[in-house]
Amino acid sequence: MIREPLIFVLSEKGKRACLLPVLDVDEKKSVTQGITVRKNIKGFPQVSEVEVVRHFTRLSTTNYCVDEGFYPLGSCTMKYNPKINEKVAGFEGFLVAHPLAPEEMNQGNLEVLKLTEDLLCEITGMDKFSLQPSAGAQGELVGMMMIRACLESRGEQRKVVLIPDSAHGTNPSSAHLCGYKVREIKSNSRGTVDLQDLAAGMSEDVAAFMVTNPNTLGVFESDIKEITRIVHSEGGFVYMDGANMNALIGTSRPGDMDVDVIHLNLHKTFSTPHGGGGPGSGPVGVKEVLAPFLPKPHIEKRGERYYFDYDRPQSIGQVKSFYGNFLVVVRALSYILSLGPEGLKEISEIAVLNANYIRKSLEDIYHLKYNSPTLHECVFSDLFLKDFGVSNLDVAKRLIDYNVHPPTMSFPLIVHGALMVEPTETESKRDLDLFIDAMKKIAIEAEKNPELLKSAPHLTYVRRLNETTAARNPILKWTPESKGKE
Template identity: 55%
Template sequence: MPDCEVLQDREIRDLLPETAVATKPLALPELSEPDVVRHYTNLSTLNMSVDTHFYPLGSCTMKYNPKRNERLAGLPGMAHVHPYQTESSLQGMLELLYAMQEMLGEISGLPCVSLQPAAGAHGELTALMTAVAYFQHRGEARTKVLTPDSAHGTNPASATMAGLTAVTLKSGADGCVDMDDLRSKLDEDVAVLMITNPNTLGLFDGQVKEIAELVHDVGGLVYLDGANMNAILGVTRPGDFGADMMHFNPHKTFSGPHGGGGPGAGPICVNEDLGPFLPKPVVGLRDNEYYLDDDRPLSIGRVRSFFGNVGVLVRAYCYILSHGPDGLKKVSEHAVLNANYMLSRIRHILPVPHGNRCMHEFVASAETLKKNKGITAMDLAKRLLDYGFHAPTVYFPLVVPESMMMEPTETESKETLDAFCEALFRITEESSETLHSAPTTTLISRPDEVTAARKPVVTWNPGD
């Protein structure tokens, strides 16, 4: 720190009441700069990441994170901008965010956009709150949210937080909505049906339009969980297949990055009837000037402070502009091609119960291996780590026993996919003992998660 230069003759106690002032130094470590650099550099090497490994984690869309986006998001007029600057000092930023609203509206087919939600789950909650406000405005007090049993857990959790009641909808064997169960649960109390399409099995639910019509017939709304948008960019749009609301996961679909678990962002798109109820502010354009539109009397209000996870949105903007309309469609084409190729190569070892084709991901089952050799999905996942691959998502969705959900994304080459498949083949030839004890080449072997939860140690204690 430089010299303080000002008020050098005054002490803390001259400026603050004694009762408010700390009496002892903070309990923080004292480290040299090189020690900090070494510590965190060494920690980083203990992670698998997209930059270092193939990461076919189903439902998470672990695609390559373009380096150019990192550099451009770090430009001073992007990174070093205060949220309470005057609008006139932010015209470039507001122009970008306005364009982002327009582009997401076009990609989704749902023209009204809020960039405020901070994550996908936050987008779900925001959209449900928006729906509640919409119904109230119409004098309706609907209470139910239908969520398929194959849906992400955030769907029912968001419903509860929005003051609604989650009702579980059965899926058929193919993970698609069971139409009879849907019909039996549809009534005028249903506010929203939340659907993931392509669904968590990586299948496009072709009944989606009919589902939407049934929901609309009882006056309900359809929410699309946008987790799987990487499969359908420029091919079909949620707004065109009957969705009224959706969220995007820019950290997935538009190359994030994931940041070790966040931050992401969860912008939502809704149809014109719901638009007035979206959070405020949104970016408006008037006389060639961009501005923050706060004058939205029907808005549900704010769901977070300031504008939103702008740093993530800037990268998503760069990603969309890098691809253009044809490039985005190609993203989905290659994501689907890669997934189908992987499926075709491994299904003789790991059957895929729901067909020979998939969209951007598929769910294989280790059930036969388990029956014949006692090898579980978890064993395979752990052994893959030894072979230098991140594991697929395992044991989700629950509708497939010993499930392994694989999403290669479009940014992997055939060569990488082949290497992964070969590794899987070799692993299934290995003894069950070898697999049960995997991983053996990583820093640690399998941790004791039960003790971690039973006797939680969540802060460092000197002496531990």
């Protein structure tokens, strides 16, 4: 196989891709007088356009992606990204808009934002939304800050946030960034929040309980009303991580479960592409009681005119320059409009159907720690593989040879050797069956020929990579000295 070198290796003096027009004003040496200018950018590439185009085209072929096939990465909602959303987000009027131009020149953009906020309110049952957060984790931070600001406005200085042991790592991290101490709440034998542990942990020192629903096992927290009651009775708030909204959309609404604040991931539930790790968008929705604390500016409408409201004295402030990842919002709006009420409901229905089909097809072979009914995803463990000396990592890597992206691995932490499978609603039965067959074959291979798994993948551009060496002896950039070695 031909290996694509780093671009720096192809670099030679004199090669050029882009030229700018010749400078059309008289050049004056004096403009740099008294300041230190640089003479070069050591090591910076100098290559031709053909080389760049081939470089990235070749590199792209080494990526696996949703456009290519099944991508059941649990908790990430890797659904198909509709192409019409890309098209409308590329309209000139959106692309060239300067964020600081007078509001009357950007009325179309403000309308997009306001309309999206209103639709997200209806979909989630919340009262107000802000589209400012750049991704889910920033949405969490904003949510926790609003809770804190609200409590402080009442003269309350609570210090603790309760979080289930099955939660995403961003939850405790965001709570910590908001100045809170984190206390873990246990899961019960059903894989849901242990109400007794919650009630015992709840006190006047607890600012909030952060809950993911359905949780990271794909299990719906059916006691959610009791959970919100317990937390509210002690004056705390309920934060819902909406990462798994794909299981609920059109079927039930967090607002009706009495949660006080929720973030969504437009790059999950609302089909905007993940881009290999962003850009995302993490809108935050709140009940009226928290609305005064939303980030500023907030979009409002007066008569026919949309405007940014900066006069929000209780706002937690701003978390992003300008107004959020606007083009991601455009895509999500296009998605919501394309589906309408029936289409939105169909998302959760088919996502849950697909996940249960996979669960049923594999639960006799792969170990399920919890027996509870699951919605949009299910979590298998690698327990039965232990005897063969094989782990969930080996299963994941072997799946790659079957041209399927591996599930999320080793999460949630409460399941040993977890394999978290989320098929989403967009997959065909054929693709689901290919995955199920692959998983069955791998289970047999694990017993008969464990080495095949341990040395997988076999058919990829690179074989299993040594992550330990990478961390122990970090090489984080190319240097001219390494040129010969490539």
